[in-house]
Every structure is written in structure tokens, then in C-alpha cells.
Amino acid sequence: MTRLFPLVLLLVAGVVYADSNWLSRASKAVRTTDYRGTLVYLRDGKMDTLRVVHRYREGSERERLISLTGEPREIIRHNGEVNCILPEKQVVLVAKHAMQSLLSNVADMSAETLQDNYTVRDLGERRLADRQCRAIAIEPRDEYRYGYRLLIDAKTDLPLKLDLLQGDEVLEQLMFTDIDFAADIADSELQPTFDTEGFRWVRHQPMHSAKPGDNDDDAELPPAWRIDDLPPGFSLAESGVRQVDNNLMARQMLFTDGVATVSAFIAPLAERKAFSGETTMGAVNAFGREVDGFQITVVGEVPHITAEMIGNNIRRDTGAAASE
CATH class of the missing domain: 3.30.200.100 (MucB/RseB, C-terminal domain)
Structure with a gap:
């Protein structure tokens, strides 16, 4: 579950310099849009449902994800630090993601380099979660990479759906079933639900x-x-x-x-x-x-x-x- 929105961020930020205003705006929206919503994540014939709260304020990004299916899990993210709370095991996993430093390398790549490997296509208007969206396809030029298809909200530029594709086969799918673009998100909405006193804290090196x-x-x-x-x-x-x-x-x-x-x-x-x-x-x-x-x-x-x-x-x- 920890890699769901990092996947979207990596995908969108990685193609920020591609020839598409939609992708450029979506790259910013993933980081800076305030919202609450319910996500469905499909892979290997299994479905996870997640509740997410995201806030961006004064250059600081905070996020809270709660698993609504399967084993209880909760993820609290503040910029690059992620705490994954596993209440049944009484464990908190702590990691600092290297994604930011990797993205700095990705962002330095030219549009020409990206266009050598992918084709970006505008697929027109679609509708999801009662919102008008723009469908964007990122298609691989060879067999060494997967393809992607995004539905980007027309008003906020936030990606509301992401398909990971191999040919016509959908390998993974992430989408909002409902979303609220909140005017204000309180600090309390970003705090852990579970009391972690006495839990074992495991820090990822x-x-x-x-x-x-x-x-x-x-x-x-x-x-x-x-x-x-x-x-x-x-x-x-x-x-x-x-x-x-x-x-x-x-x-x-x-x-x-x-x-x-x-x-x-x-x-x-x-x-x-x-x-x-x-x-x-x-x-x-x-x-x-x-x-x-x-x-x-x-x-x-x-x-x-x-x-x-x-x-x-x-x-x-x-x-x-x-x-x-």
C-alpha cells in the first residue's frame, strides 16, 4: 500500500517535460491538491479499498491512508518520511523514501529522451466519480516497459484513475470511487487513528x-x-x-x-x-x-x-x- 501514490507521483513527475500540458499540470496537482477520497486498488484479481486524506500547506505535503479491507493498516506520510502502522502486529515501520533524489535525476532528463521510449496521446474526455476527466495514454515504443493510461480531473488536474498496461491487458488499476476537494483539512485528519504506545518501531535503513x-x-x-x-x-x-x-x-x-x-x-x-x-x-x-x-x-x-x-x-x- 505504501507505493500507491508514490507510483502516481513517479509516473506523472517523470513525464513532466513530455509534450503534454495535461501531464505537466497533473504533476503539480498530485503534490499540491487538498482532498479526501476513497481509492480502489486492483491487482492479481484482488481488491484493496483505501481512505486517503491529502494536504499541501506552505511547501509541506502530508498524507494519511487507511486500509478499509483486509488486515488493518494505516500510513502517515510527511514529505519523504512514511510511517506504516500495523496494529495487529503492534509494529510501526518507518522509512525515508529515496524517491525525491531519484526524481531529481528523472526531472533532469529531456523531453527528447522520454519521447524515444514512449508516445503520449490525448484520448479525449471521459467521466469518473461524477467528474469530467481527460484521458491520457503513455504507450511504450518497445517491449522493455509497460504502458499507462490516466484519467485526469478537468477542474483540478488530479489523476483520478491510473491503469498499468501490458498491451491491452490491465495489470494494475488505481482509481477514486469518490473524492472531495476540501477547502480546509484540519491537522486532526492527518493524525494516526491507532494509539502506537508500546508498539515496536522498525526503522528502514x-x-x-x-x-x-x-x-x-x-x-x-x-x-x-x-x-x-x-x-x-x-x-x-x-x-x-x-x-x-x-x-x-x-x-x-x-x-x-x-x-x-x-x-x-x-x-x-x-x-x-x-x-x-x-x-x-x-x-x-x-x-x-x-x-x-x-x-x-x-x-x-x-x-x-x-x-x-x-x-x-x-x-x-x-x-x-x-x-x-
């Missing part, structure tokens, strides 16, 4: 970013890793290390084509069983292989051919130290 090509001399990692070949249009946006547990560091590499993102994780195999080959969960594809005692795992909302190509082309850069 941030990635320590390094510029592509930097040499990180971590005891648990080889000097460097490189990517020999990437799917067309993709580039390395970030590379860094993340502490997995007290004795283990893993490298994370983030790749993007300006819309889609893919993560590669590299960690010592130790005593764990290696993951080899591919697996799929809805629109998410993962590919794994073992290299010199290290597990490489590539994960992203991209076709399996993309995850596999990235995973097969990550290599230990044994000549990095000698060349410096």
Missing part, C-alpha cells in the same frame, strides 16, 4: 548514495560493480549501499527510463539459499542470479525481459581499483 562509478570499500562488498549493458532508454540513476542487518551491507542500484524504475540489490550470499531465475507478482517482476558468492536480485514494475537483461549484465568491476 537509508541507502548511502554514491555516484555511479564510485568505489565503496565495504568489508562485505567487493570494490565495485558495473552494468555492462542496459535495456534501451534505461540509465543508472543512483548507486549506494544499505545496511541489511548488523553484519551485512547490500549494494542497491536504481535504474530508470524517466518513467519506470528498477532496483538491483547485491549482497553476500552467506548461508542463504540463492534465488535463481525469475518470478512474477502482478506487474512486479524479479530476476535473481548468483555471482562469485553474491546474490543479485533485480525487482521492478517492468516486463520480465527488462529485469532479466539488467540482472544478467551486472558484473564485478575487478579492474576499478587498478584504473584509479
Whole structure:
């Protein structure tokens, strides 16, 4: 559930420089519009219903999502910090998303680069949740990425529906069933419903970013890793290390084509069983292989051919130290 609106933000902000005034305005609206609404999220034949409250005030963005189906869950977001409350487990998961730094790389990409990989089309007027919308299609030019279809509210420019597509097949769907564009949202509406006193707080370790090509001399990692070949249009946006547990560091590499993102994780195999080959969960594809005692795992909302190509082309850069 934590990635629902980050997905919309990443998609819309990633194509802000594409040749479409609708997408440019939607990019701003996702961050700055105040609203309350009910969302339906469909994937793998399952449906989640969520209640969302969003507010933007004086440059600060706050959001609260409550799961109305399945296990109780609540997410409180303030700018880049996200608290996921799991009351049945009495746990609060805390993370600081690296999405902002990744988006800074995406936003620097030119319209020409995006247009090499996608076609943006205006599909005309549609209606959703009793509101007039504009339908926008973002269609891939090849097999290495998915397509997207948005319904953007004509009055506020907020996306009210998002389809993730592979050809004509809808892999995931996110849409409002009702929405209220509130004149004022009180602080109390953005506070947790559950009393978290006595809960266990688990803090997600941030990635320590390094510029592509930097040499990180971590005891648990080889000097460097490189990517020999990437799917067309993709580039390395970030590379860094993340502490997995007290004795283990893993490298994370983030790749993007300006819309889609893919993560590669590299960690010592130790005593764990290696993951080899591919697996799929809805629109998410993962590919794994073992290299010199290290597990490489590539994960992203991209076709399996993309995850596999990235995973097969990550290599230990044994000549990095000698060349410096």
C-alpha cells in the first residue's frame, strides 16, 4: 500500500517535460491538491479499498491512508518520511523514501529522451466519480516497459484513475470511487487513528548514495560493480549501499527510463539459499542470479525481459581499483 501514490507521483513527475500540458499540470496537482477520497486498488484479481486524506500547506505535503479491507493498516506520510502502522502486529515501520533524489535525476532528463521510449496521446474526455476527466495514454515504443493510461480531473488536474498496461491487458488499476476537494483539512485528519504506545518501531535503513562509478570499500562488498549493458532508454540513476542487518551491507542500484524504475540489490550470499531465475507478482517482476558468492536480485514494475537483461549484465568491476 505504501507505493500507491508514490507510483502516481513517479509516473506523472517523470513525464513532466513530455509534450503534454495535461501531464505537466497533473504533476503539480498530485503534490499540491487538498482532498479526501476513497481509492480502489486492483491487482492479481484482488481488491484493496483505501481512505486517503491529502494536504499541501506552505511547501509541506502530508498524507494519511487507511486500509478499509483486509488486515488493518494505516500510513502517515510527511514529505519523504512514511510511517506504516500495523496494529495487529503492534509494529510501526518507518522509512525515508529515496524517491525525491531519484526524481531529481528523472526531472533532469529531456523531453527528447522520454519521447524515444514512449508516445503520449490525448484520448479525449471521459467521466469518473461524477467528474469530467481527460484521458491520457503513455504507450511504450518497445517491449522493455509497460504502458499507462490516466484519467485526469478537468477542474483540478488530479489523476483520478491510473491503469498499468501490458498491451491491452490491465495489470494494475488505481482509481477514486469518490473524492472531495476540501477547502480546509484540519491537522486532526492527518493524525494516526491507532494509539502506537508500546508498539515496536522498525526503522528502514537509508541507502548511502554514491555516484555511479564510485568505489565503496565495504568489508562485505567487493570494490565495485558495473552494468555492462542496459535495456534501451534505461540509465543508472543512483548507486549506494544499505545496511541489511548488523553484519551485512547490500549494494542497491536504481535504474530508470524517466518513467519506470528498477532496483538491483547485491549482497553476500552467506548461508542463504540463492534465488535463481525469475518470478512474477502482478506487474512486479524479479530476476535473481548468483555471482562469485553474491546474490543479485533485480525487482521492478517492468516486463520480465527488462529485469532479466539488467540482472544478467551486472558484473564485478575487478579492474576499478587498478584504473584509479
